[in-house]
Amino acid sequence: MNSSDGHPVPPTGTEPAPGPADPSAIVPIDDAVVQVRHLSLYYGDSRALSDITMDFPRNQVTALIGPSGCGKSTFLRCFNRMNDLIDGVRTTGEILLDGQDITDPAIDVIQLRRRVGMVFQRPTPFPKSIYENVAYGLRIAGIRDRATLDAAVERSLRRAALWDEVCQRLHGSALELSGGQHQRVCIARAIAVDPEIILMDEPCSALDPRSTTRIEDLLGELRGDYTIIMVTHNMQQAARVSDYTAFLYEGVLIEFGATKQIFTRPRRSETEDYITGRFG
Numbered sequence: 001m002n003s004s005d006g007h008p009v010p011p012t013g014t015e016p017a018p019g020p021a022d023p024s025a026i027v028p029i030d031d032a033v034v035q036v037r038h039l040s041l042y043y044g045d046s047r048a049l050s051d052i053t054m055d056f057p058r059n060q061v062t063a064l065i066g067p068s069g070c071g072k073s074t075f076l077r078c079f080n081r082m083n084d085l086i087d088g089v090r091t092t093g094e095i096l097l098d099g100q101d102i103t104d105p106a107i108d109v110i111q112l113r114r115r116v117g118m119v120f121q122r123p124t125p126f127p128k129s130i131y132e133n134v135a136y137g138l139r140i141a142g143i144r145d146r147a148t149l150d151a152a153v154e155r156s157l158r159r160a161a162l163w164d165e166v167c168q169r170l171h172g173s174a175l176e177l178s179g180g181q182h183q184r185v186c187i188a189r190a191i192a193v194d195p196e197i198i199l200m201d202e203p204c205s206a207l208d209p210r211s212t213t214r215i216e217d218l219l220g221e222l223r224g225d226y227t228i229i230m231v232t233h234n235m236q237q238a239a240r241v242s243d244y245t246a247f248l249y250e251g252v253l254i255e256f257g258a259t260k261q262i263f264t265r266p267r268r269s270e271t272e273d274y275i276t277g278r279f280g
């Protein structure tokens, strides 16, 4: 069902959500890898994302911030169709990845997930060797040649700033590494299949400060080669590592712009209240 202006009408029984953001608080992006257009998402009758329209800049780090329950993880999961795994989820609107609508049910989700990798809050190494953890996606893609695998594993571990620590024990269990090393194994695993986009949902929240610094440094090195979309609760982290920041509140995109602008001259009072710790 569509309204007179062509936008989908939410199902009856849905709580009214705050209106979409003031368009002047959403900056346009010149080279967008992802274009989100009027995206809404419903868990059953309950709307978790409301009419989000924004672009994600290619090969930059974008932070998603906002209070608990505002829809950050839900939004992130839209980019690799992880919400498909949850019963009763429905979306309206479009997410264009290089012009192709990835919300289309006909899309090849396996292929999509090779283009859009994910790193979770809790590191999730498999109970396998470090080498096999990193080679996992390549093996699934049918690559068997040892030299190709060896080269990809080394390259990915170097990019994840882990090679020097593990090169003598590649065939030892990944589970025996520290939490910070686990997260870098997971980042190496994501990088190994050469994705265009890497999604990260609070990648440092289970890590100690030293490991967090290493991951933040790593993000700085990956920027420029990958588009990174990262959820964080840590305002200092968002300010340190991201190029752009999107502020969500109750499923609505309130403001999106260059991180520097968002943190120094927010256009919306809600953004200012959140980043200065007045709520959330």
Ligand SMILES: Nc1ncnc2c1ncn2[C@@H]1O[C@H](COP(=O)(O)OP(=O)(O)OP(=O)(O)O)[C@@H](O)[C@H]1O
Pocket (backbone or CB within 6 Å): 043, 048, 066, 067, 068, 069, 070, 071, 072, 073, 074, 075, 086
């Ligand atoms: N599987 C689900 N089924 C039904 N509702 C859900 C589900 N997952 C999330 N929600 C609801 O959607 C809303 C957004 O949740 P989401 O997990 O995306 O928020 P978040 O911003 O990531 O929060 P946090 O910062 O606490 O991780 C919340 O109201 C939540 O209760």
Ligand SMILES: [Mg+2]
Pocket (backbone or CB within 6 Å): 072, 073, 074, 231
């Ligand atoms: Mg979350």
